Amino acid sequence: MIQLTHSHLQTIYTHAENAYPEECCGILLGTIVGDNKRCIKVITTSNAWNTEETPEAFTHSQEYGRNKRYTISPKDLLQAQKQAREDSLSIIGIFHSHTDNPAIPSEFDREYAWQEYCYIIVSVQKGRAVDIKSWYLDDNHQFQQQKLFSTKIFINFCKDTISKATV
Ligand SMILES: [Zn+2]
Numbered sequence: 319m320i321q322l323t324h325s326h327l328q329t330i331y332t333h334a335e336n337a338y339p340e341e342c343c344g345i346l347l348g349t350i351v352g353d354n355k356r357c358i359k360v361i362t363t364s365n366a367w368n369t370e371e372t373p374e375a376f377t378h379s380q381e382y383g384r385n386k387r388y389t390i391s392p393k394d395l396l397q398a399q400k401q402a403r404e405d406s407l408s409i410i411g412i413f414h415s416h417t418d419n420p421a422i423p424s425e426f427d428r429e430y431a432w433q434e435y436c437y438i439i440v441s442v443q444k445g446r447a448v449d450i451k452s453w454y455l456d457d458n459h460q461f462q463q464q465k466l467f468s469t470k471i472f473i474n475f476c477k478d479t480i481s482k483a484t485v
Contacts, residue, residue: 415441
């Protein structure tokens with residue numbers, strides 16, 4: 319499960335709608351307790367696909383534009399890692415948008431995904447964010463959907479469960 323606040327969701331939706339018809343992307347910082355990830359900070363980044371900041375691994379496959387592909391520049395990823403360290407948080411996931419397509423990972427998304435992150439995809443149809451889903455990789459490197467839980471503010475309703483689980 320991944321938990322976000324309504325304000326985190328709003329940040330993601332706005333970033334996605336502003337980037338339309340291109341895909342947007344960003345990084346989620348937060349905490350991890352067992353299988354539960356709690357987002358604390360949303361970092362919006364620019365889509366570095368097909369720019370001079372495109373990581374080396376993708377420079378051979380530039381036939382698609384930023385309306386079909388996204389990548390986060392190594393510089394933005396480093397900056398997020400630094401910020402996570404300073405705030406005693408972890409990078410818990412990556413988000414990006416699919417424009418005029420459902421919030422379901424593509425084969426490209428699957429191929430380049432990392433097991434330790436969750437992947438949030440927001441579907442933007444005709445310029446408006448209409449759906450959001452969260453995914454994680456299973457042991458066979460296949461995406462499984464996970465519960466995305468959003469609240470106005472975080473409440474420690476699962477504190478008992480967490481302390482029992484760590485005993
Ligand atoms: Zn995608």
